[in-house]
Amino acid sequence: MCLNASDNVPFSLVCSECDAGMHLDSKEEALADGWTEIEFAPDLPMANFIGLCPVCRREEEERTESRCP
Numbered sequence: 491m492c493l494n495a496s497d498n499v500p501f502s503l504v505c506s507e508c509d510a511g512m513h514l515d516s517k518e519e520a521l522a523d524g525w526t527e528i529e530f531a532p533d534l535p536m537a538n539f540i541g542l543c544p545v546c547r548r549e550e551e552e553r554t555e556s557r558c559p
Contacts, residue, residue: 499532499538500538501515502536503525504539505546506546512536524544527542
């Protein structure tokens with residue numbers, strides 16, 4: 491089994507659009523909560539992972555739908 495660098499760090503998550511996510515304890519919990527686009531981001535000052543929370547994802551989908559004819 492190949493280990494990634496992200497396998498050796500504590501899970502801490504922040505949304506790419508807002509500051510949500512710090513209450514989640516694992517990637518599995520985040521995925522079950524509806525998070526998407528979760529990526530290892532070792533250079534972030536406040537978290538080890540970045541993703542898109544369900545609220546921001548929904549808002550993004552609504553903006554996209556409103557632009558479509």
